[in-house]
Amino acid sequence: MSAVPDAPPGVARPPRTTPDDAVVPTAPGALPLLGHALPLLRDPVGLLQSVRAHGDIVRVRIGPAQVYVLNSPELVRQVLAADVESYRKGTFHEKFRPYQGDNLFTIDGPDHRRRRRIVQPAFHRDRLKTYAEVMREVAVTRCASWTEGRPIDVGAEMYALTSEVVARVLFGGEIGSDRIGRIQRWLPVFVRGMGRKVILPAGWLDRLPIPANRRFDAAQHGLRALVDELVREQRADRGPAGEGGKERDDLLSLLIGSPDPESGRPLSDTQLRDETMTFMTAGIETVATTLTWLHHELAVHPEVRTRLLEEVDTALGGRPAGFDDLPSLPYTRSVVRETLRLHSPAWILMRRPTAPVTLGTARVPAGAELVFSPATLHRDPAIYPRPAEFRPGREHDEPAGDPRGARRPPYLPFSTGPYKCVGDHFALTQLALTVATLAQRWRLESASARAPREVAGAALSPDRVVMTPRRRAHQAV
Template sequence: MTTDVIVPPMAPGKLPLIGHAVPLIKDRLAFIQRLRTHGPIVRVTVGPKALTVVNSPELMHKMLTSQADEFTKGLLFEKLKLFGKDALPVAEGKPHLRRRRLMQPAFHRQQIAGYVNTMRESVEPYVAGWDGGTPVDVKTEMQLMAQGVVMSALFSAAPPRETAHMILDSVDTVFKSALQRALLPISSLERLPTRRNRKAEAASTALRTAVSDIITEHRAHPHTYDDIVSLLLTAQDETGATLPDDEILSEIVALLAAGSETTAVVLAWLFHELGRNPDMERRLHEEVDSVLAEGPLTAERLPRLVYTRMLVSESLRLYSPAWLVTRQAVSDVRLGEFTLPAGSDVIWSAYALHRDPDIYPDPLRFDPDRWLPERPQPPKGGFIPFGSGKRMCIGDAFAWTETIIITALIASRWRLRPTPGTVRPVGAISTHPSSLRMVPELRHHTIGRNAR
């Protein structure tokens, strides 16, 4: 490169041999947030592994948009190839572009609007099935609802509860394995027949097996179904070629995994905050009651849930599931004033970005009203819950829609009351609550109305 080489500074606190491993293990979310105070780009080490952390929203935006071709998706996505090496979330370069174009029609906004009735009908049995007064594990319940929605859109049917739990467990196992392998990227360890490695491979196999029969059924009866699998079976690339079954399988497994985990943790945090803020809960109930008084929730009525969407936005901000996302420099990269050598492993965190006091006043306060149109909005690149640029999550509109629908349907029937105990964010594959049990309490005046 012709410009002067300026290497990003090393973050303070590095110890011999282990680097920054101690604070990362002790509280990784607090550590990743503290790094923002040390400059726009800093380096950390974990044992022998060096990582570059991009903190600046401007530089993060460039990395994800105008300079996106200078980076691959990096360690975390490489390890997620357990889902299939060509699936959209892990594909790179021209294969990624071709696959995204092929799948885009399934996630067009008009197509998403057509899923609304399916989403509602999928969620209603879960919402009606709670036992008032009996504590529930909120994250698990939200995962089951979100997974039911995704599977209904994918396959035209939600699984039995036992099958759903198996899929959830498999998704969690594969995600945890990917994160562990990304933070300790020693390939030789991944090939050892350890219990952890065997469990990850078994989970990946179980996920693929769980959906392969459904693809076979769709092939056998192509006119019976109208869902995402149907669209993928008939989608053609620019050469007129369709996807083979094994690649459709990889896409479905990846969508199933992403669609249940991230939506569920956002919903869990949303109802945790409502349990602590009665005034917000009241405003939500008033809005939902008003909209549902006119009939079932439909695509036409969805835009009227303005405050519901603000609650979702604030949950995505304060508890962004993406606490750690990776990239890797393809060649020497100039990012701002700094030079990142070829092969540099890069980390960015939407969770830390969304809690930056320079972007959000009083950032640790849950305040849905900060999303009112008359309030100052974050700068470009300051709110990226689904990423940005050409690798932005293809299912963002789907996720927004299902999260709003699930929130509204729960609120139409229940209050969720907190139980004693401390709830704190944990940085695993997503930012999930340490433990969140709440007690559903029926809202008696809504029974018999259009909540169902």
């Protein structure tokens, strides 16, 4: 069974309003003064899921502030892609800025377009083929440390695996095990602490001298200092004006040597650090979380695991998996896609209109906070039949559609439009290659009858997944 409870089946949505009665309803359960702050803190995804029954746009109060929750795929597409120039990123992204700086996740408008032109070439197809070799090598080395029959914390293992991949891709194979170890030690503390601080409405809690805040501050300082050190080293390796230095092929070197195509200006050291920190937090947390959920789902759906193993064995024939093998692994990629649908790490997005806008039949004022959740859109029974079922291949079904006329079911694990995650293909490549590489060697079985619980932080993560590795009879070379 899935770890996610099904959305209420057969929920009848209120009929579309006409312009004469376009009043945005307020979600029930608001408390005096607090509004919906308590349920938001206890179970933010559950709150966002519950308001879907009350209309395409629903108001939620957080203290005195009001936010508009968008539940319609059409409205989400309008905001994210069709009418993108009318919106800026909202409070959720702004609250990340003190911890991650100005980067592709936090900036918007012309600044975002300029920065994306610089960063995008580092994720082109030819670069992905090079990164894929690192992904496979790290996966092989990591799972070689497992012992038959000895339980492992899958989340910790996937975090260690993905953090080493990202560290080597970002900084090159010469980064050294000591520095990788520091990233592996500091990054989980930083990411989970950052997620807690972003969700909590009271900023003064961040300044209390409690152990969690001290650990977070130490992790943030350590990561920033390490990245600054690596940026300085890479600058020195390139030599004056980027010439005559050591030839490097890592992502950070590519960013250092990629000026803005229009202005010719390179990224500053601070900008390089901010982009590097963001790639580490997003690239490691998202992939590690997805791999953890995926192996849990394989264990509780043996028919899916059997089909995946058969495909891997047939397509690869025992040889190492590579980038060019991905087209031969369609079911493996479907398993990845379905995991990202059911367990979307990106569970909340926000936008803010720069002028009054019309969404459906509702008039929304300038500066209003708009919230939408990829996780709850992916679990809407009016869009995805039996949404809590883990069913790889559902993307090949005839779209069930939506009584409101959606063109196709929304699928937003990496957002969409001009602000779509620049590293989406990197993540998809790593997920598929890692799954195939581990499946050639091991079968992971659940070591606990308890289903993992979702924890909403910077990503939607499982609390703990313990599994027992079983060595496969026919292993890859």
